[in-house]
Amino acid sequence: MLSSVGYYETQTLFKIICENKINATNVKDIGLFTRADFSSVDIFFLESVMYEINLTYFDWKLIVNKIKNECKKEIVFLIIDTTLEGLSFNIEELLNACTFIRNIFIIEVRSLLKLSQQGLEYTNMGIVNCYIQTDRQAVMDKFSNILAKYRTTVGASISFRSAMLVNYPGFSSDISYEKKVMKNNSDFALSLAARRGEAIDKIMHPALVSAKGNAPFIFVLFKSKSKEYCLKVVQYLSEKLTSAGLRPEIGDSFGFRNCRFKFVDYISDDSTRTYILRIAVGKIRANKYYQILDAHGEISTNL
Numbered sequence: 001m002l003s004s005v006g007y008y009e010t011q012t013l014f015k016i017i018c019e020n021k022i023n024a025t026n027v028k029d030i031g032l033f034t035r036a037d038f039s040s041v042d043i044f045f046l047e048s049v050m051y052e053i054n055l056t057y058f059d060w061k062l063i064v065n066k067i068k069n070e071c072k073k074e075i076v077f078l079i080i081d082t083t084l085e086g087l088s089f090n091i092e093e094l095l096n097a098c099t100f101i102r103n104i105f106i107i108e109v110r111s112l113l114k115l116s117q118q119g120l121e122y123t124n125m126g127i128v129n130c131y132i133q134t135d136r137q138a139v140m141d142k143f144s145n146i147l148a149k150y151r152t153t154v155g156a157s158i159s160f161r162s163a164m165l166v167n168y169p170g171f172s173s174d175i176s177y178e179k180k181v182m183k184n185n186s187d188f189a190l191s192l193a194a195r196r197g198e199a200i201d202k203i204m205h206p207a208l209v210s211a212k213g214n215a216p217f218i219f220v221l222f223k224s225k226s227k228e229y230c231l232k233v234v235q236y237l238s239e240k241l242t243s244a245g246l247r248p249e250i251g252d253s254f255g256f257r258n259c260r261f262k263f264v265d266y267i268s269d270d271s272t273r274t275y276i277l278r279i280a281v282g283k284i285r286a287n288k289y290y291q292i293l294d295a296h297g298e299i300s301t302n303l
Contacts, residue, residue: 001025003045004033005081006052010045028052028269034062038070043077049084049206049215053266053274057206057213060094068101075139076103083111085214087175088182095131105139106131115178115216117171119256119282123162177283181255182214184281188289189218192296199223199233199299216254217280219264220296224303230263230275232303237261240295246288254280259288 001024005011014024027033028050038044044063050056060080067076078098082089091108098104108129113121128147132140151157165171189205196203202221206213222229238248249260259281266274281289 001043001045002027002033002036002038002041004028004030004050004058005045005047006050006056007047007081007083008051010047010081028056030056030058030062034066038063038066039072041071041076042073043079045079045081047081047084048089049213051084053204053219053221053268053276055084055204055206055215055219057210059210059212061097064094064097064101067104071103074103075105077105077107079107079109081109083109083115084216086110086115086178086182086216088179088214091129098131102133102136104132105143112166112171114253115181115255117166117255118177119253119280121253122165123158125158125162125166178255180283181216181281184283184285184289185216185218186214187285188279188281188293191293192218192220195293195297197297197299199303200296201225217278220277220279221274222277222299225275227263227265227275229303230277233277233299234261234263236299236303237292237295241288241291244287244291246291256280256282257284258282259292261292 001014001017001022003014003024003026005014005026006028011026014026017024027036033046044067046058046060048058048060050058067078080094089108094106098106110116110127112125112127117123130140130143185205186207189203189207193203193208199222200220201223204219204221206215222233234250238250241248249256249258250262251260252262254260259279261277261279264276264278266276268274279292
């Protein structure tokens with residue numbers, strides 16, 4: 001298995017897989033990933049936007065033709081985690097590009113916990129969409145049976161309550177809500193990059209490197225990288241919002257109607273700690289959006 005993922009839980013899963021003598025290699029550098037030898041790979045697993053400090057956008061077009069030309073096995077699995085893009089990920093475009101690749105089995109996996117529930121996290125769920133050529137239905141049936149046995153064995157089936165919660169019309173299927181959240185975050189990142197103050201070292205969001213890049217939040221790295229400085233930034237933003245008669249929303253989740261922010265303790269693969277600010281812009285673009293944006297142009301390196 002060849003993967004390009006940043007999400008901690010997924011990397012931990014791959015470590016467990018390796019313990020069972022399955023060869024799994026995770027390559028975060030997209031250039032190295034696309035130059036790898038695909039001929040011996042059975043499973044490709046990637047995140048359309050990598051959940052790591054740079055929020056790297058992975059253009060699947062870079063590998064589809066290579067899979068077609070180099071992968072001659074009977075079945076090759078292409079698994080894409082679209083959690084950070086949600087419903088804005090264009091699955092139809094991917095399927096059309098793979099129309100004439102007979103041996104490809106496409107699996108889209110996506111968490112429904114945050115963005116698909118407008119940040120409220122009522123129930124912990126995910127979704128798996130599977131696609132294969134119509135004349136290979138037997139493979140799909142076998143895979144479906146394996147998943148059904150797994151759900152029964154480990155008790156992973158969803159409860160009726162959970163199913164009803166995500167069946168709410170505003171959750172899971174409201175693409176207009178998710179697209180608005182994505183656009184607001186992209187616009188915020190582009191505006192922040194154009195007016196960033198002296199204290200900001202780097203701004204991370206897929207829209208800064210690709211017009212197609214989406215993510216429901218932005219990472220901001222400051223020149224002063226201490227935990228104390230990040231806490232002062234959060235305090236400064238909170239005070240600015242309060243003075244404008246607005247309530248600061250501080251928390252981990254994303255996909256809400258309003259903007260929220262929090263500093264994040266990011267631990268890289270080499271155990272290096274980096275303190276960064278995560279801004280999750282919501283669906284509503286109002287005074288709070290602009291107050292937070294303006295504040296970043298005023299933040300000093302000497303808070």
